[in-house]
Amino acid sequence: xxxxxxxxxxxxxxxxxxxxxxxxxxxxxxxxxxxxxxxxxxxxxxxxxxxxxxxxxxxxxxxxxxxxxxxxxxxxxxxxxxxxxxxxxxxxxxxxxxxxxxxxxxxxxxxxxxxxxxxxxxxxxxxxxxxxxxxxxxxxxxxxxxxxxxxxxxxxxxxxxxxxxxxxxxxxxxxxxxxxxxxxxxxxxxxxxxxxxxxxxxxxxxxxxxxxxxxxxxxxxxxxxxxxxxxxxxxxxxxxxxxxxxxx
Amino acid sequence: xxxxxxxxxxxxxxxxxxxxxxxxxxxxxxxxxxxxxxxxxxxxxxxxxxxxxxxxxxxxxxxxxxxxxxxxxxxxxxxxxxxxxxxxxxxxxxxxxxxxxxxxxxxxxxxxxxxxxxxxxxxxxxxxxxxxxxxxxxxxxxxxxxxxxxxxxxxxxxxxxxxxxxxxxxxxxxxxxxxxxxxxxxxxxxxxxxxxxxxxxxxxxxxxxxxxxxxxxxxxxxxxxxxxxxxxxxxxxxxxxxxxxxxxxxxxxxxxxxxxxxxxxxxxxxxxxxxxxxxxxxxxxxxxxxxxx
Numbered sequence: 001x002x003x004x005x006x007x008x009x010x011x012x013x014x015x016x017x018x019x020x021x022x023x024x025x026x027x028x029x030x031x032x033x034x035x036x037x038x039x040x041x042x043x044x045x046x047x048x049x050x051x052x053x054x055x056x057x058x059x060x061x062x063x064x065x066x067x068x069x070x071x072x073x074x075x076x077x078x079x080x081x082x083x084x085x086x087x088x089x090x091x092x093x094x095x096x097x098x099x100x101x102x103x104x105x106x107x108x109x110x111x112x113x114x115x116x117x118x119x120x121x122x123x124x125x126x127x128x129x130x131x132x133x134x135x136x137x138x139x140x141x142x143x144x145x146x147x148x149x150x151x152x153x154x155x156x157x158x159x160x161x162x163x164x165x166x167x168x169x170x171x172x173x174x175x176x177x178x179x180x181x182x183x184x185x186x187x188x189x190x191x192x193x194x195x196x197x198x199x200x201x202x203x204x205x206x207x208x209x210x211x212x213x214x215x216x217x218x219x220x221x222x223x224x225x226x227x228x229x230x231x232x233x234x235x236x237x238x239x240x241x242x243x244x245x246x247x248x
Numbered sequence: 249x250x251x252x253x254x255x256x257x258x259x260x261x262x263x264x265x266x267x268x269x270x271x272x273x274x275x276x277x278x279x280x281x282x283x284x285x286x287x288x289x290x291x292x293x294x295x296x297x298x299x300x301x302x303x304x305x306x307x308x309x310x311x312x313x314x315x316x317x318x319x320x321x322x323x324x325x326x327x328x329x330x331x332x333x334x335x336x337x338x339x340x341x342x343x344x345x346x347x348x349x350x351x352x353x354x355x356x357x358x359x360x361x362x363x364x365x366x367x368x369x370x371x372x373x374x375x376x377x378x379x380x381x382x383x384x385x386x387x388x389x390x391x392x393x394x395x396x397x398x399x400x401x402x403x404x405x406x407x408x409x410x411x412x413x414x415x416x417x418x419x420x421x422x423x424x425x426x427x428x429x430x431x432x433x434x435x436x437x438x439x440x441x442x443x444x445x446x447x448x449x450x451x452x453x454x455x456x457x458x459x460x461x462x463x464x465x466x467x468x469x470x471x472x473x474x475x476x477x478x479x480x481x482x483x484x485x486x487x488x489x490x491x492x493x494x495x496x497x498x499x500x501x502x503x504x505x506x507x508x509x510x511x512x513x514x515x516x517x518x519x520x521x522x523x524x525x526x527x528x529x530x531x532x533x534x535x536x537x538x539x540x541x
Contacts, residue, residue, distance in 0.1 A: 014330070022306075040253070047420070050424055051423075052420045052423060052424065053301060071424065071426065072426070076421060076424050078418070078420060078421060082418070082420070083417060083418045084277075087275065087416070087417045087474075088275075088468070088471060088472050088473055088474050088476075089417065089472075089473070089474050089479050090472075090473075091412070093474075094417070097413075097414050097421070097425070098421075098425070099417070100410070100414060100422075100425045100426065101425055101426055102429060105411075108409075108410070121495070133472040135472070149421075150355065153425070157508070
């Protein structure tokens with residue numbers, strides 16, 4: 001079964017198309033990397049699929065149902081730079097935001113929610129930082145707080161926007177661990193990624209995107225030099241150096 | 249209760265009501281919308297007068313809320329259509345305010361509402377305008393209005409505390425997890441509009457901006473916790489009113505002006521001496537670091 005099906009998605013910024021008629025589907029339980037050059041619309045694709053930005057046209061289905069009926073199944077890790085880390089609150093509070101649907105309107109987080117949130121912090125190696133003011137965390141630690149918040153949601157499908165951007169080795173390890181755990185639990189994960197050298201290690205599926213989808217499918221058959229050439233245009237000499245798939 | 253105490257109470261209510269709603273705008277990085285709303289509510293007040301033929305509390309509150317929300321809506325719509333948000337604020341607030349100024353001239357001598365009063369307010373008159381029910385006097389109308397708005401604001405903040413917090417920190421994520429982000433946004437705009445109009449009589453359209461923005465900015469220098477930020481902001485508002493009144497009596501100057509100046513002085517004090525984010529602490533820290541290396 002397909003976890004996500006996007007059909008005919010077009011997004012326009014200031015008359016410039018950011019995405020043109022993008023259609024693809026992601027099988028349930030897959031770990032998919034969204035790959036493409038800068039400005040290819042990778043982050044835009046995630047935001048458009050989650051209806052966080054206005055789209056010109058296109059539909060999104062989640063497990064063959066319209067997206068709007070399935071929102072509760074979706075977890076999201078935005079780019080770290082999209083929020084103000086000077087906001088007056090601590091790490092635990094941010095993670096508790098992930099429990100919003102479970103806590104519900106008008107109610108406050110109870111002990112069970114707090115325990116849950118702490119467990120999520122522990123899973124990303126941040127148990128010692130629960131009460132730490134978020135502005136006093138390093139970039140990698142902030143990213144892990146976002147991971148813990150996504151974990152706290154206990155979603156079936158996770159969207160992650162450049163989670164590896166500017167993080168330390170420990171955080172990178174925590175992210176990989178988390179993605180593998182999610183895969184083992186049968187969850188579907190879609191990750192915007194730009195480091196071509198790690199694509200084959202991290203992802204079993206790849207969506208190659210440059211405003212339009214170039215190809216989408218299992219990494220072995222899609223992550224080829226031909227396809228990368230189509231996606232990245234002329235910069236292929238650089239690609240051959242960094243990509244193990246260069247010979248295929 | 250005597251005249252002086254009524255004035256101090258009114259000032260404190262202005263301080264705490266504006267301080268607590270203004271700080272929420274500051275966190276949303278929308279402080280300047282407070283400036284816009286504080287001016288455009290004039291149109292709401294004038295409009296309410298045309299409809300109800302009086303300057304009663306309730307029609308004024310409704311008129312201000314409607315125009316305040318309309319201001320926020322127009323700014324948002326213009327911004328979405330591609331106009332920079334500061335320009336959008338400038339366009340919307342000057343045009344709606346100008347319309348209010350024009351309409352005021354039609355009212356003429358019928359009631360005590362003129363441009364100067366609207367801009368500067370006159371807290372010294374507040375105790376004379378009392379709530380009359382069957383010949384009995386129940387204290388100044390301004391105090392009743394401010395009290396009502398304060399209680400309403402506190403209830404709304406308490407009920408939507410979680411929603412306000414999430415949608416301020418990360419609106420996109422909030423939208424995804426089912427927080428009614430747009431509703432919360434207009435709720436805040438409504439709270440700011442009501443706080444503004446309730447404070448209008450006392451401090452006027454210009455100085456109310458000081459009460460909306462400065463206490464929050466001061467509190468921001470003093471704490472790293474959301475709830476404490478709200479509380480400190482309210483307390484700074486109250487302190488400003490008290491210090492301002494004292495200063496105004498001592499030097500025989502404008503009460504509202506002195507209160508607004510007091511917010512500025514408190515901000516300056518926090519800016520210099522805050523234990524966490526103050527200028528002196530930062531300097532001392534830099535010196536320590538330099539000495540160690």
